[in-house]
Amino acid sequence: MARAPGRYALLFIFITVMLNMIGYGVIMPVMPQLIMEVTGEGISAAAKWGGYLAVAYAAMQFLMMPIIGGLSDRFGRRPVLLTSLAAYSLDFLVMALAPVIGLIVIARMLAGAFAATFSTANAYIADISPPEKRAANFGLMGAAFGLGFIIGPGIGGLLGDHYGPRAPFFFVAATGAINFIFGMFALPETFKPENRRKFEWKRANAFGSFNQFAKYPTMLPIALVLFFAQIAHWTYPSIWSYYAEEKFAWTPSLIGASLMFVGLMSAIVQGGLTRIIIPKIGERASAITAMCITATSYVLFAFASQGWMVYAVIAFSALGGLAQPSLQGIMSRTMPANAQGELQGAIAAIMSLSMIIGPWVMTQTFSAFSSPNTPYTLFSLTIFPDGAPFYFPGAPFIFAGVLEITALAMLFIAFGRIRRPREETPNEA
Numbered sequence: 483m484a485r486a487p488g489r490y491a492l493l494f495i496f497i498t499v500m501l502n503m504i505g506y507g508v509i510m511p512v513m514p515q516l517i518m519e520v521t522g523e524g525i526s527a528a529a530k531w532g533g534y535l536a537v538a539y540a541a542m543q544f545l546m547m548p549i550i551g552g553l554s555d556r557f558g559r560r561p562v563l564l565t566s567l568a569a570y571s572l573d574f575l576v577m578a579l580a581p582v583i584g585l586i587v588i589a590r591m592l593a594g595a596f597a598a599t600f601s602t603a604n605a606y607i608a609d610i611s612p613p614e615k616r617a618a619n620f621g622l623m624g625a626a627f628g629l630g631f632i633i634g635p636g637i638g639g640l641l642g643d644h645y646g647p648r649a650p651f652f653f654v655a656a657t658g659a660i661n662f663i664f665g666m667f668a669l670p671e672t673f674k675p676e677n678r679r680k681f682e683w684k685r686a687n688a689f690g691s692f693n694q695f696a697k698y699p700t701m702l703p704i705a706l707v708l709f710f711a712q713i714a715h716w717t718y719p720s721i722w723s724y725y726a727e728e729k730f731a732w733t734p735s736l737i738g739a740s741l742m743f744v745g746l747m748s749a750i751v752q753g754g755l756t757r758i759i760i761p762k763i764g765e766r767a768s769a770i771t772a773m774c775i776t777a778t779s780y781v782l783f784a785f786a787s788q789g790w791m792v793y794a795v796i797a798f799s800a801l802g803g804l805a806q807p808s809l810q811g812i813m814s815r816t817m818p819a820n821a822q823g824e825l826q827g828a829i830a831a832i833m834s835l836s837m838i839i840g841p842w843v844m845t846q847t848f849s850a851f852s853s854p855n856t857p858y859t860l861f862s863l864t865i866f867p868d869g870a871p872f873y874f875p876g877a878p879f880i881f882a883g884v885l886e887i888t889a890l891a892m893l894f895i896a897f898g899r900i901r902r903p904r905e906e907t908p909n910e911a
Contacts, residue, residue, distance in 0.1 A: 490668035507634025512642035526853035533845025542594030571658030578651035632745035639738020703896030714882035716840025747800035776802030780883035784876030
C-alpha cells in the first residue's frame with residue numbers, strides 16, 4: 483500500500499543518487515592497478531581492458547534505464563530502488579573479490595544495469611514533491627550527483643594508497659548495504675496501485691528517443707554537435723587515471739585529488755558562472771567560446787610536461803562547461819512547448835550513446851600510443867604490426883581536440899538552419 487513518505491525518504495533518495503556517483507568515481511584512481519593485478523599486464527594493456535569495462539558499464543546503463551523506469555511504473559518505486567541498490571552493493575563486493583578480469587567484466591556490466599536508477603529516483607521525487615517544491619528537489623538531486631563525483635575519486639585515491647586497489651570496492655559495497663538497510667525503514671511506496679501500468683517491452687526501447695530528431699530535423703545538426711563533443715569529453719574519465727600514472731607517475735591519491743579538482747571547478751562553472759556569463763553574452767556566443775576553450779584545453783593536456791600544468795589547464799578547461807547548457811537552451815527554445823520532454827529524453831539518449839563509444843575509442847588510442855614497440859591488435863586485426871609510429875600518451879587528447887573542432891564546425895552549420903528568436907515565426911517558436 484502506498485503511504486505518505488516520512489521526512490527521511492528524500493534523504494534516502496539523495497544518498498542513493500550520491501552513492502551511485504561515488505561508486506562511479508571511487509574506482510577511477512585504482513582501476514589501472516586492479517586491472518594490472520588480475521591480468522599481470524602493463525599500463526597499455528590495462529587501458530584496453532579499461533575501455534572494455536567502460537563500454538560494458540555504459541551499454542548496460544543505456545539499455546536498462548528505460549526498462550527499470552518501466553518496471554517502476556508497473557511494480558512501484560520502492561521495490562525497484564531497493565532491489566537495484568542491494569544488487570549494486572553485492573556487485574561491488576564481487577568486483578572487490580574477483581580473481582580474474584572476466585569476472586570483473588561481468589560484474590561491471592551488472593553494475594551498469596543496477597546503477598540505472600536515476601529515472602526511478604526522479605520519478606520518486608515527482609511523486610513526493612508538491613509542484614512548488616519540485617524544481618528545488620530536482621536541483622537537490624543534481625547536487626547529489628555533483629557531490630558524489632567530487633568526493634568519490636578522493637575517497638578512492640586515499641583508500642587505494644593505504645589499503646590497496648580493492649579497498650574502494652569494499653567501501654562502496656559496505657556503504658550501499660548500509661543505505662539499503664536505511665531504505666528498508668525510511669522508504670515508503672508512493673506510487674498508487676491505480677496509477678500503475680502494464681510493463682511493455684516496446685515502451686522500454688532505449689533507441690526510441692532518437693525518433694524525435696526525425697520529427698524535428700532542424701535539431702539534427704545540434705544533436706550531432708552534442709554527440710561529437712560528448713565523445714571527446716569522455717577522454718577525461720576513460721583515460722585520465724592511465725594517462726596520469728603513465729606520464730606523471732601519480733599515485734591513486736594524487737589521481738583522486740586531480741579528479742576532485744575537476745569536479746570542484748565544474749561545479750563552480752555550471753553551478754554559478756553559467757547564470758552570469760550565458761545571460762550576459764548570449765547562448766550562441768557562450769557555446770562557441772566554450773567549445774574553443776575546450777578544444778584548446780585538449781591540446782594543452784596532451785603536451786603538458788609537469789603535473790602542476792595539469793591543474794592550470796583544468797581550471798581553464800572548466801569554462802568549456804558553458805557549452806552544453808547553452809546548446810540545450812538553443813534547442814529548447816527552438817522546439818515546440820509540447821515536445822520539451824521528448825527533447826530531454828533524446829538528449830539523454832545521445833549522452834548515453836556517446837558514453838558507450840567515447841571511452842572505448844579513447845582507451846584504445848591511449849593503449850596504442852603508450853606502448854609503441856608492441857604490435858597493436860584490435861579485434862584480431864593488426865593495426866600497427868611494429869607498434870605505434872611514436873610514443874605519445876597524449877594522443878587521445880589530440881583526437882578529442884579534432885572531434886571538438888568538428889563539432890564546432892557543425893555548430894555553425896546548425897546556426898545557419900536555426901533562426902534567432904527575433905526571426906522566428908509563431909510556428910517555429
